[in-house]
Amino acid sequence: MLKPDWIAVDWGTSNMRAWAMSASGTVLDEVRSDRGMGSLKPAEFEQALRDAIAPWDHKGAPMIACGMVGAKQGWMEAPYAAVPCAATPEGFTKPDAGDLDVYIIAGLKQADPADVMRGEETQIAGFLSMNKNWDGVICLPGTHTKWAHISADEVVSFQTYMTGDLFAAISGNTVLKHSVNSDDWDNDAFDGGVADAMARPERLAARLFSLRAEGLLNGMQNGTAKARLSGLLIGAELAGAKPYWLGQQVAVIGAGGLCSLYVRALAAQSAPATQVKGDAITLAGLTAAFKRLKG
Amino acid sequence: MLKPDWIAVDWGTSNMRAWAMSASGTVLDEVRSDRGMGSLKPAEFEQALRDAIAPWDHKGAPMIACGMVGAKQGWMEAPYAAVPCAATPEGFTKPDAGDLDVYIIAGLKQADPADVMRGEETQIAGFLSMNKNWDGVICLPGTHTKWAHISADEVVSFQTYMTGDLFAAISGNTVLKHSVNSDDWDNDAFDGGVADAMARPERLAARLFSLRAEGLLNGMQNGTAKARLSGLLIGAELAGAKPYWLGQQVAVIGAGGLCSLYVRALAAQSAPATQVKGDAITLAGLTAAFKRLKG
Numbered sequence: 235m236l237k238p239d240w241i242a243v244d245w246g247t248s249n250m251r252a253w254a255m256s257a258s259g260t261v262l263d264e265v266r267s268d269r270g271m272g273s274l275k276p277a278e279f280e281q282a283l284r285d286a287i288a289p290w291d292h293k294g295a296p297m298i299a300c301g302m303v304g305a306k307q308g309w310m311e312a313p314y315a316a317v318p319c320a321a322t323p324e325g326f327t328k329p330d331a332g333d334l335d336v337y338i339i340a341g342l343k344q345a346d347p348a349d350v351m352r353g354e355e356t357q358i359a360g361f362l363s364m365n366k367n368w369d370g371v372i373c374l375p376g377t378h379t380k381w382a383h384i385s386a387d388e389v390v391s392f393q394t395y396m397t398g399d400l401f402a403a404i405s406g407n408t409v410l411k412h413s414v415n416s417d418d419w420d421n422d423a424f425d426g427g428v429a430d431a432m433a434r435p436e437r438l439a440a441r442l443f444s445l446r447a448e449g450l451l452n453g454m455q456n457g458t459a460k461a462r463l464s465g466l467l468i469g470a471e472l473a474g475a476k477p478y479w480l481g482q483q484v485a486v487i488g489a490g491g492l493c494s495l496y497v498r499a500l501a502a503q504s505a506p507a508t509q510v511k512g513d514a515i516t517l518a519g520l521t522a523a524f525k526r527l528k529g
Numbered sequence: 530m531l532k533p534d535w536i537a538v539d540w541g542t543s544n545m546r547a548w549a550m551s552a553s554g555t556v557l558d559e560v561r562s563d564r565g566m567g568s569l570k571p572a573e574f575e576q577a578l579r580d581a582i583a584p585w586d587h588k589g590a591p592m593i594a595c596g597m598v599g600a601k602q603g604w605m606e607a608p609y610a611a612v613p614c615a616a617t618p619e620g621f622t623k624p625d626a627g628d629l630d631v632y633i634i635a636g637l638k639q640a641d642p643a644d645v646m647r648g649e650e651t652q653i654a655g656f657l658s659m660n661k662n663w664d665g666v667i668c669l670p671g672t673h674t675k676w677a678h679i680s681a682d683e684v685v686s687f688q689t690y691m692t693g694d695l696f697a698a699i700s701g702n703t704v705l706k707h708s709v710n711s712d713d714w715d716n717d718a719f720d721g722g723v724a725d726a727m728a729r730p731e732r733l734a735a736r737l738f739s740l741r742a743e744g745l746l747n748g749m750q751n752g753t754a755k756a757r758l759s760g761l762l763i764g765a766e767l768a769g770a771k772p773y774w775l776g777q778q779v780a781v782i783g784a785g786g787l788c789s790l791y792v793r794a795l796a797a798q799s800a801p802a803t804q805v806k807g808d809a810i811t812l813a814g815l816t817a818a819f820k821r822l823k824g
Contacts, residue, residue: 306745314746347735348742378704378738394742395734399703407698408691409673435731436768439690440642443673447643447689450601451609473731 236263237291242520243283243336245303246353247272250282252297254290259521263290271302271309279309280331297336298326298523300356300516304338314343314350318390321359322523339523342389349394354380357487360519361510362387370483373507375492377402379471381478393478395471398492401464410442410463413449418457421498427465428472428499435473441466468499479505488512531558532586537815538578538631540598541648542567545577547592549585554816558585566597566604574604575626592631593621593819595651595811599633609638609645613685616654617818634818637684644689649675652782655814656805657682665778668802670787672697674766676773688773690766693787696759705737705758708744713752716793722760723767723794730768736761763794774800783807 238254248270254263269282283297304312304327315323319342326337341352354374362368362384374380377398383390405414430441445463448454472479484500484507486493493509500507533549540546543565549558564577578592599607599622610618614637621632636647649669657663657679669675672693678685700709726733740758743749767774779795779802781788788804795802 343742343746345746348739348746350742350745393735394738396703396705396738397734400699400734400737403698403702404695407702408694410691434769435733436765436771438730438733438769439692439695439762439766440688440769442695443689443691444643447638447645450645451638451640451643467734470731471734474729474733474735476731 235291236289237293238262238295240295240524241287241290241292241297242517242524243297243299243303244301244353244356244516244520245299245308246270246301250286252283252286253517253520254287255521255524261517265289271305271307274309276309279303279329280334283331283334283336293333295335296524296527297334298339298520298527299336300339300520300523301353304341305352310338312338312340312352314341314352317342317344317392318388320387321355321362321389322519322526324526326523326527337523337527339520342392344392347393349392351380351392351394354382355389356519356523357512357515358382358384358389358519359522360515360517361485361487363518363522364515368483368485370485371478373479373484373486373496375486375488375496379496381475383478383482393475395475397467397471401467404442404463405460408442409446410459413446413454414456414460414463416456416460418455418460420455420458420461423458423461424465424495424498425502427462428469428502431466431469432473432503435470438466438470464495465499468495472499472503479503479507484508485510487515530586531584532588533557533590535590535819536582536585536587536592537812537819538592538594538598539648539651539811539815540594540596540603541565542597545581547578547581548812548815549582550816550819556812560584566600566602569604571604574598574624575629578626578629578631588628590630591819591822592629593634593815593822594631595634595815595818596648599636600647605633607633607635607647609636609647612637612639612687613683615682616650616657616684617814617821619821621818621822632818632822637687639687642688644687646675646687646689649677650684651814651818652807652810653677653679653684653814654817655810655812656780656782658813658817659810660780663778663780665780666773668774668779668781668791670781670783670791674791676770678773678777688770690770692762692766696762699737699758699762700755703737704741705754708741708749709751709755709758711751711755713750713755715750715753715756718753718756719760719790719793720797722757723764723797726761726764727768727798730765733761733765759790760794763790767794767798774798774802779803780805782810
């Protein structure tokens with residue numbers, strides 16, 4: 235039976251992943267589960283973890299967990315550390331879990347403007363552990379996209395834009411639901427949306443209705459409308475987050491098409507950004523947290 | 530049996546209202562039905578109208594209808610007249626309805642920026658029939674708020690903001706659904722939201738997430754968050770629609786709290802607006818259309 239030195243756990247709203255690790259940071263094995271925070275009551279987390287890591291002899295192995303497992307609705311609420319601070323702050327939250335030696339990583343908070351993150355701080359820590367002495371701005375696209383200003387290995391400030399959440403709500407629950415329902419895509423429409431929203435972000439709600447009118451009057455295709463909607467929302471976000479990215483070194487962390495869209499939109503503002511695939515980043519962050527726990 | 534000279538019909542997505550009218554414009558009777566456009570197939574409109582006006586002897590009475598009855602998904606699609614034009618343009622659409630003599634009012638369209646209205650044009654016509662030689666800007670708050678520039682009895686241009694649609698989608702279908710669910714209200718939070726969005730409309734998506742963070746970190750109450758959300762969205766709209774209302778005579782048409790919020794937000798920008806209750810306005814517009822049909 236495989237006996238890890240420690241176990242890394244990324245426990246989000248929808249899924250959970252765990253890695254069996256050697257002390258030197260080698261991945262020995264990996265398991266996945268669909269028992270995410272959203273489907274579990276607090277009392278059910280311990281058994282869900284035991285089931286997931288059943289193939290391993292976990293006796294005495296510390297387990298480092300990040301993500302929504304530490305939310306108020308999660309296993310046990312982990313505090314938020316106040317920025318400016320290290321992405322992996324000191325202090326872990328330890329749920330009562332019998333012989334399981336579990337440590338939940340703290341989230342980050344900012345007093346003004348009020349903001350929180352939980353999970354992304356571990357991706358930031360992972361990126362910084364792989365890029366020593368890196369100063370600049372990290373963008374983490376998603377349902378709630380984060381922009382974080384990094385200096386001297388600390389998160390100085392951050393700002394969350396609920397752009398992905400808005401895209402889903404507008405696409406599914408407004409008059410536009412009939413206008414943007416498509417698997418097609420149109421890069422020119424995306425670029426135009428970014429440019430128009432950057433130039434006049436205050437007209438967003440009018441430009442959204444125009445997507446409907448363009449369909450009625452001029453036969454705009456749904457794939458074009460969807461791409462323009464995405465461009466308008468990301469463009470408005472870039473207009474707001476300009477103090478973050480302007481003149482800064484920017485890293486966009488995450489896999490997939492959404493990150494490519496952010497890189498594309500930033501490039502159109504003459505702001506070159508590096509896209510960093512997210513797969514290894516979270517594990518690197520959990521590894522950094524393990525070292526901090528042991529160090 | 531009551532015998533109207535003509536019948537006025539306001540047929541929207543959710544409801545239908547009809548008035549039995551004398552030739553001189555007196556209301557003789559009124560009926561309401563919940564068989565709105567949204568619940569009817571095209572072939573069902575005729576019977577729905579017959580059922581609603583069954584108490585009246587409608588023989589030979591022209592029926593003037595406005596609203597979504599003329600949409601593509603309605604009884605029969607009525608064209609859009611292109612602005613600049615009169616709010617009640619020439620030309621009615623006549624569905625085949627046996628001995629029912631039905632005329633559907635045209636909507637309005639604008640080529641650039643692409644925009645459409647259907648129903649609001651009749652409210653505008655009604656307001657203008659009650660306010661001769663009125664020049665200025667009419668604001669019609671709702672799911673899709675309209676701003677219309679009026680000069681010399683014509684709609685010169687208009688702009689639709691889907692602010693109400695956004696408020697509902699954000700309140701019901703994003704992470705904020707747990708933060709704004711309340712019957713309480715907070716005028717100071719509304720005013721602050723308007724001011725912040727007017728000053729920095731591009732930060733909207735960040736300020737929305739801040740409502741969630743304020744609840745988690747500082748215990749912001751749901752009623753306060755709801756009022757601030759409303760203020761942020763209306764403030765962003767006012768920032769975008771500034772070319773419409775700045776330095777203009779403004780009339781806000783419609784009953785209820787939403788219109789009062791627009792008037793309050795405009796007043797904070799030193800833009801005094803007159804609120805006009807909407808009840809009689811639509812009927813006045815239908816009457817103006819009847820006169821045009823007969824004239």
